[in-house]
Amino acid sequence: MKLVSKAVVAAVVVWGASLYADDARIDLDATNDGVNLQTVKAPDNGSADNASWMDDAKNKQYIHTGIPATGEWTQGSFSFKADKDGKVTIKLMGEWRPKDENKPDDLEPVWILYDDIDVKGAELKNGGFDGSMDGWDSYGEPQYVGDQGHQKPGAMKVWHNSPAVQEITVKGGQDVTISFWYKTAK
Numbered sequence: 001m002k003l004v005s006k007a008v009v010a011a012v013v014v015w016g017a018s019l020y021a022d023d024a025r026i027d028l029d030a031t032n033d034g035v036n037l038q039t040v041k042a043p044d045n046g047s048a049d050n051a052s053w054m055d056d057a058k059n060k061q062y063i064h065t066g067i068p069a070t071g072e073w074t075q076g077s078f079s080f081k082a083d084k085d086g087k088v089t090i091k092l093m094g095e096w097r098p099k100d101e102n103k104p105d106d107l108e109p110v111w112i113l114y115d116d117i118d119v120k121g122a123e124l125k126n127g128g129f130d131g132s133m134d135g136w137d138s139y140g141e142p143q144y145v146g147d148q149g150h151q152k153p154g155a156m157k158v159w160h161n162s163p164a165v166q167e168i169t170v171k172g173g174q175d176v177t178i179s180f181w182y183k184t185a186k
């Protein structure tokens with residue numbers, strides 16, 4: 001498990017726009033390579049938007065999603081397209097809500113469990129979290145859950161400030177579809 005600096009986690013708190021819903025959230029970050037990302041198909045019943053909190057250039061290089069979650073395993077998917085070859089970081093996340101409206105910095109995690117992540121149009125490693133989270137990096141305190149899963153044991157428990165991330169290589173102009181199973185987690 002690779003740890004990224006606390007500064008990154010703090011920045012994530014500022015970036016996100018939470019509606020305090022039990023939403024799964026998968027973000028796509030291509031700002032390192034300056035690759036512009038366009039949503040081809042948003043998640044069913046959910047949203048996929050560029051990052052309005054970033055500047056005009058980076059806004060187009062980042063997509064955030066929101067997908068309503070329940071306590072039952074559900075499959076979701078969305079598609080995007082890059083304008084040139086490059087690297088895109090997939091971030092498996094959830095949201096948060098304030099513990100107390102008067103203390104907005106005191107966050108309560110909305111934990112989401114993910115399993116069986118599949119990517120069409122690019123290569124992803126260990127999308128089923130089989131036996132470990134090999135292939136995935138993380139920051140904050142995500143949890144590898146060895147005794148739960150969609151079909152086979154092994155899943156990843158994350159929230160907004162504790163995501164699991166993996167970089168994929170995409171081809172410009174090619175549709176990439178990410179499908180995944182998710183549910184709320186305690």
Ligand SMILES: [Ca+2]
Pocket residue numbers: 115116128129130148149150151152153154155
């Ligand atoms: Ca699994």
